[in-house]
Amino acid sequence: MSAPSDRPADIDFESLRAKIWQELQRAVGERDHEWRTPVLAGVDADGLPQARTVVLRQADPLPSTLQVYTDSRSPKVTELLRHRGAVLVFWSRRLSWQLRARVTVQVQTDGERVEAAWERVSRTAAAADYLAPAAPGSVFALTGPGDHASHHLAVLLARVESFDWLELAREGHRRVRFDESGACRLIP
Numbered sequence: 001m002s003a004p005s006d007r008p009a010d011i012d013f014e015s016l017r018a019k020i021w022q023e024l025q026r027a028v029g030e031r032d033h034e035w036r037t038p039v040l041a042g043v044d045a046d047g048l049p050q051a052r053t054v055v056l057r058q059a060d061p062l063p064s065t066l067q068v069y070t071d072s073r074s075p076k077v078t079e080l081l082r083h084r085g086a087v088l089v090f091w092s093r094r095l096s097w098q099l100r101a102r103v104t105v106q107v108q109t110d111g112e113r114v115e116a117a118w119e120r121v122s123r124t125a126a127a128a129d130y131l132a133p134a135a136p137g138s139v140f141a142l143t144g145p146g147d148h149a150s151h152h153l154a155v156l157l158a159r160v161e162s163f164d165w166l167e168l169a170r171e172g173h174r175r176v177r178f179d180e181s182g183a184c185r186l187i188p
């Protein structure tokens with residue numbers, strides 16, 4: 001007989017959803033949180049997958065949005081303007097949780113949200129990333145000081161359409177999908 005587990009057979013979907021958002025919010029503030037650096041996957045102009053690591057900058061359960069900062073000249077911006085559907089993949093060894101967030105991304109290059117983001121970033125070392133004279137991904141060349149007059153920070157505002165949560169556990173893996181129709185357990 002297997003050892004008795006204190007894990008209930010049923011999953012309380014609402015408290016799980018709340019815990020997921022709680023971890024996402026913690027990840028924004030805690031530098032060591034493994035969910036701070038998810039992978040953002042999208043589709044490039046050739047219809048091929050593209051993925052890269054990003055930093056999670058904001059998580060709001062209401063209205064279900066996640067935010068990432070990027071350089072408005074980066075290839076991912078062109079990609080996301082063309083194809084707004086993307087996936088953010090998070091893995092935490094501590095939690096033994098994988099979270100795949102299916103998102104619809106809005107690229108914001110000006111306005112209040114961008115200025116507030118720049119206000120925060122401009123006081124950190126990361127500011128230099130957004131003041132670089134040449135676009136990310138362009139061929140490296142030694143240049144002069146360049147035009148540092150304006151920044152190129154863009155906010156990727158990702159509306160969460162669905163979550164696919166997977167927990168790895170010795171006593172059995174568990175998987176739940178949350179989407180607009182509610183929540184349901186899936187075979188892991």
Ligand SMILES: Cc1cc2nc3c(=O)[nH]c(=O)nc-3n(C[C@H](O)[C@H](O)[C@H](O)COP(=O)(O)O)c2cc1C
Binds near residue numbers: 136
């Ligand atoms: C730990 C880590 C965090 C990163 N965070 C970001 C980020 O928040 N935003 C960003 O645009 N790129 C970030 N990058 C760089 C991207 O992974 C990527 O190399 C770059 O943005 C170019 O991507 P693209 O060519 O698909 O636009 C990060 C890379 C690492 C390794």
